[in-house]
Amino acid sequence: MRVDVVMPQMGESIAEGTITRWMKSVGDAIDRDEPIFEISTDKVDAEIPSPAAGTLVEIKTPEGETVPVNEIVAVIETAAGAAASVPPPEPEKPAVEQVAAPAPAAAPTAAAVAPRTATEPGRFVSPVVRRIADERGIDPSRVPGSGAGGRVTKKDILAFIESGATAATAPPPSTPAPPPTAVVAPQRIGPAPVNFGPGADTIREPMSVMRKKIAEHMIDSRRTSAHVQSIFEVDMTHCARLRGQHKQAYIDRHGVKLSYMAFVLKAVCDGLRSWPILNSSLEGDDILYKKKLNIGIAVALDWGLIVPVVHNADHLSVAGLSSKVHDLADRARTKKLNPDEVQGGTFTITNPGQFGGLFGLPIINQPQVAIMGLGGIKKRPVVIDDAIAIRSMMYMSMSYDHRVVDGAVADQFLAQVVRALESFDESLL
Amino acid sequence: MDYRAGLRLQKRLVDGRRQGLLGDTLVLLEHPPVITLGRSSDRAHVLDDAATLAARGIELHEIGRGGDVTYHGPGQLVGYPVIRLEPDERDAHGYLRNLEQGLIDVAAHYGVEAGRVDGLTGIWAGEEKLAAIGVHLSTGWITSHGFAFNVTTDLDGFSAIVPCGIRGRGVTSLAKLLERSPGLDEVAAVAAVEVASALGRQAGPLTDNPDLPPGVSWQPDTAVTGGGRA
Secondary structure (H helix, E strand, O other), rough: EEEEOOOOOOOOOOOOOEEEOOOOOOEEOOOOOOOOEEEEOOOEEEEEOOOOEEEEEOOOOOOOOEEEEEOOEEEEEEOOOEEEEOOOOOOOOOOOOOOOOHHHHHHHHHHHHOOOOOOOOOOOOOHHHHHHHHHHHHOOOHHHOOOOHHHHOOOHHHHHHHOOOHHHHOOOOOOOHHHHHHHHHHOOOOOOOOOOOOOOOOOOOOHHHHHHHHHHHHHHHHHOEEEEEEEEEEHHHHHHHHHHHHHHHHHHHHHHOOOOOHHHHHHHHHHHHHOOOOOEEEEEOEEEEEOOOOOOOOEEOOOOOEEOEEEHHHHHHHHHHHHHHHEEEEEHHOOOOOHHOOOOOOOOOOOOOHHHHOOOOOOOOOOEEEEEEEOOOEEEEEEOEEEEEEEEEEEEEEEEEEEOOHHHHHHHHHHHHHHHOOOOOHOOO | OHHHHHHHHHHHHHHHHHOOOOOOEEEEEEEOEEEEEEOOOOHHOOOOOHHHHHHHHEEEEEOOOOOOOEEOOOOOEEEEEEEEEOOHHHHHHHHHHHHHHHHHHHHHHOOOOEEEEEEEEEEEOOEEEEEEEEEEEEEEOEEEEEEEEOOOHHHHHHHHHHHHHHHEEEEEHHHHHHHOOHHHHHHHHHHHHHHHHOOOOOOOOOOOEEEOOOOOOOOOOOOOOOOOOO
């Protein structure tokens, strides 16, 4: 059986390709997925895998020649007599890890033989083709197109049906994953999954320097402070509205994304000014009150956790806070923080809601006496004036050191922060 | 890293990536002076003859990537993304544009406004080329080769060639565009994040440490640490 080898579609905007090198000569035996020729399209070079196993019997396009996509450039005679000019029997695998050894190349092979011309849902498909496809239950994107720009013609789809390839088309696995999933799922942060080799039930690995420091620090804090927690609920609807209204202006004017963290920082600074005991530390039998409000922001990293500090947070505007937080988090992730940017913190805010958690009960960052945890902002039904309303709610927790801070003080501080957020002063923006 | 060692490393990474032995990887490095010719190169774009090149300490290599002739040398950040394009990413030009965007973002990080020029690949600051791009796709849609971003490159090296076969346009570097030039290591850290993000990936520490050619090692992670909540 003869199998046509075509110039593959390497991209949506690529209409032609130049064959730069034949890696096989006429008469050579070739395996499926073995590189058969190389092409060049302006700045991209690519190896093209063979669509079938057999013998290369004809080269139609010599090296150096440019041909349009889908043009037949060679012919392979297969030993087995499999169906010609159809996608390989194995349906194209979705983007998940392929298991069997030859499988990894299956997808590109399919791309080479049956250019995936219509993977996007919005791609034009003529009404005639659409009707035939619907009647036969075929996903038109699975049909190799020979029309302009790889468009599927009536002839193409009829040939496709005749070839018997329809059976392999029922699920359209080549359709890109539905975007909502991709958008909603937060980026994974944390160590990569452990790879157990064959025969290994456990893997021993020394802690990194950072891991060890975090461990010491956490245990030390547990031993030092008498942790107590309070949890409040904040209606963030007002802040969300302000953020929505001013977001674009902030990007235009300041080149920064207006972040919720900036709102919280503003409110926390005012609260700390009113309740200075929360911005203190304990040294022996003395309480040290700190004049500067240096607020640490915990940043989760793949390799651990770091708490860069916004020094003199009360001196910064909302725009300044937004850009500072952004910059510190960015540089934390690229390991570009200066040592003094992770020191001197007097109060810490962490963000256990990042992955959908309602709230967390954090461990105090010594020698500080309080740490605030922000839950995720979520729309929830709440009762306002005996009516049920949908509001953007957030849990705000705080762990504090009962040696110096009593519950009444902590709760009044939190209540003040909540009030400041729920009636955030727009003139600060 | 010697250019040839870089080629061997890429080959190993491409094979490893294809077999699923390692994840998507971005290699960032610096080469000694070398001129490389892509598959579509015109030899006439190398202006110096072999003897002159040798006298200037510049090697010449013909290699399997897209693009025309280019120069690599000290002070230039060379990046080789070895990634497997997933089915919905399998568009050679799309990949190229994403790579370009990553480099535009690196330039923007330093306040340099760089961009694309219609019909010309690479990243341009005004009329001058800041970064060159040349990409290779191996079977299985595994990428290799990549970009060469001029940070503190001695631009004299380019006088031996017509960069990318494009006449009438000069070459520039971050150092030439900025008063204070950042170091190569610093730009590499920025590039790791920006390029990864433009390619739809997230930069992180290496999780696989494949064997490397002699004299090359993966840098272990070192970072300042703080406390707080895990």
